[in-house]
Amino acid sequence: MFSPEQAIADAHRREWALVLAATVRVTRDLDQAEECVQDAYANALTDWAANGVPAKPGAWLTTVARNRALNLLRSQSVLKRALPLLVSDDIDDDIADIAVERVDGVIRDDLLRLICTCCHPALAIEAQVALTLRLLCGLSTTEVAHAFLVSESTMAARITRAKKKIAAARIPYRVPGPAELPERIEAVLNVVHLLFTTGHTAPYSTELARRDLTERALDLARMLHGLFPDHPDVTGLLALILLTDARREARTDENGQLVRISEQDRSRWNSTQIGDSIALVQAALRKGPGRYALEAAIAAVHSEAPSYDRTDWREIVGLYTVLIQLWPSPVVALNRAVALGFADGAATGLAALDELAGEPQLAGYSYLAASRAHFLAELGRTDQARTAYQEAILLTGNAIERDFLTAKLRELD
Numbered sequence: 585m586f587s588p589e590q591a592i593a594d595a596h597r598r599e600w601a602l603v604l605a606a607t608v609r610v611t612r613d614l615d616q617a618e619e620c621v622q623d624a625y626a627n628a629l630t631d632w633a634a635n636g637v638p639a640k641p642g643a644w645l646t647t648v649a650r651n652r653a654l655n656l657l658r659s660q661s662v663l664k665r666a667l668p669l670l671v672s673d674d675i676d677d678d679i680a681d682i683a684v685e686r687v688d689g690v691i692r693d694d695l696l697r698l699i700c701t702c703c704h705p706a707l708a709i710e711a712q713v714a715l716t717l718r719l720l721c722g723l724s725t726t727e728v729a730h731a732f733l734v735s736e737s738t739m740a741a742r743i744t745r746a747k748k749k750i751a752a753a754r755i756p757y758r759v760p761g762p763a764e765l766p767e768r769i770e771a772v773l774n775v776v777h778l779l780f781t782t783g784h785t786a787p788y789s790t791e792l793a794r795r796d797l798t799e800r801a802l803d804l805a806r807m808l809h810g811l812f813p814d815h816p817d818v819t820g821l822l823a824l825i826l827l828t829d830a831r832r833e834a835r836t837d838e839n840g841q842l843v844r845i846s847e848q849d850r851s852r853w854n855s856t857q858i859g860d861s862i863a864l865v866q867a868a869l870r871k872g873p874g875r876y877a878l879e880a881a882i883a884a885v886h887s888e889a890p891s892y893d894r895t896d897w898r899e900i901v902g903l904y905t906v907l908i909q910l911w912p913s914p915v916v917a918l919n920r921a922v923a924l925g926f927a928d929g930a931a932t933g934l935a936a937l938d939e940l941a942g943e944p945q946l947a948g949y950s951y952l953a954a955s956r957a958h959f960l961a962e963l964g965r966t967d968q969a970r971t972a973y974q975e976a977i978l979l980t981g982n983a984i985e986r987d988f989l990t991a992k993l994r995e996l997d
Contacts, residue, residue: 588632591641592625597803599642600722605694606646610653614719614747617649620656624649696811703771704755711746712775718743721800769812773821773876776804780825788981792836798829816868820876823864827883830854830861842988846892858887878907897927914943922955930962950979954989961996970996 586594603624607617624645638644702715717728729739749755783797805822812818834848865884868877882903889895904920917940925933937956946952957972973993980986 586637588629588637591632591637592628595628595641595645596625596722599645601698601720601807602642602695603645603649604719604722605698607649607653608698609694610650611657614750616656617653618719620649620652621645623652695807699772699808699811700768701750701755703768703775704750705767705771706753706755707746707749709774709778711742711749712771713778714739714742715746716775716779716804717800720804723800769815769817772808773817776801776808777821777824777876779804780828784828785982785985790983792840792842792982792984793832795832798825798832801825802829814871816871817874817876819864819871820868820874820878820880823861823868823880824876824883826857826861826864827880827887830857830887836984840984842984844988845886848892850891853887862888873906873910875907875911878903878910882907895926897923901927914940914945915949917943918946918949918952918955925955925959930959934959934963948979950976950985953979957989957992961992966996 600621604617604621607620608614611617611620627648628641628645632638698719699716702719703712707715714728717723718725725740725743726736728743729736734742779797780801783794783799783801785792786794786797802825805818805825808815808818809822831845831848831853833854834850834852835843837843861880862884865877865880868874869881873881882900885896885900885903900923901920904916904923908916908920918937921933921936921940924936934956937952937959940946940952953972953976957969957976960966960969960972970993973989973996977986977989977993980989
């Protein structure tokens, strides 16, 4: 049984986005809605301690926040004549009902409206990420600033500019129509994927991963899958995150040092999570190979191999070949080159990596230098491997990865 404090913390993580989305529907003002929701959580501290935790904490919080919003509007005498910050819906709600699937028997159209507002293509990707963390995940401005290693004032200004852009561009608070929805969902998935990758290997951190960010991304991916259970890209992204996250306990040793996948104790992988993810991958691929489904399929090949030595590298190369045709990217090309090296030998992998040396997007990418160093060392080209490791160390911001590369460099000596 949760204590009131534990119940509020749990409700903050699970219900914040839903409560805020329902409140924005009343206020049409993001700042006012946030204030009302924060008041509701503050009231819960006193009420739940005195009267016990309600059976449905989310419903309780939503009711209190919406009532606070209505009272606020009445006190300002603008309930019927307010100029909204967010444009009123310009399509009928029945379109939202068609676009949104049922989650636990409840139509969460308000949540989808909020998601689509945060990830509107008119906003820069940095603003989309900031708003997603602030509004959908309920992080404070300080926490969002810390997540992306900028000052609180910088992040506060970024969030404020994003909200002003929503008002100035008259971005509608609604579910996009059928023609707009695919583009908007792609933007949402990009933001969730970026959150997860940023947390999975945290840049400029003394820890390998940022568990808070990976958990937020996983929560959002599950939320999206609940809204769109039949969308192949949504299903593929959830599978990719689950498969990658299933290996988290084995990524570091008892001293917190990085353990390569080739040396990880696979008994520490979350087999239940992997099994659930494989089913999602299969469901996504049946609807046609998309970017996230293919990336998840690659992760599934690693996860299903009984040992590293029995990894099917030829299948991984084939999947990367399809992926790079569907979604051309220097990083995908880099990953395919590494897979070629493991499938056909270090010389083949090194040649493929060297073909990417002129890619501007990879100029400061530490994994290119680290991968070259690995293959050069295997080929006995020690001096060149040493230089490549030194370059990778200089380009690596994560302290745990830097320690690992430094250890590999020492092994050459």
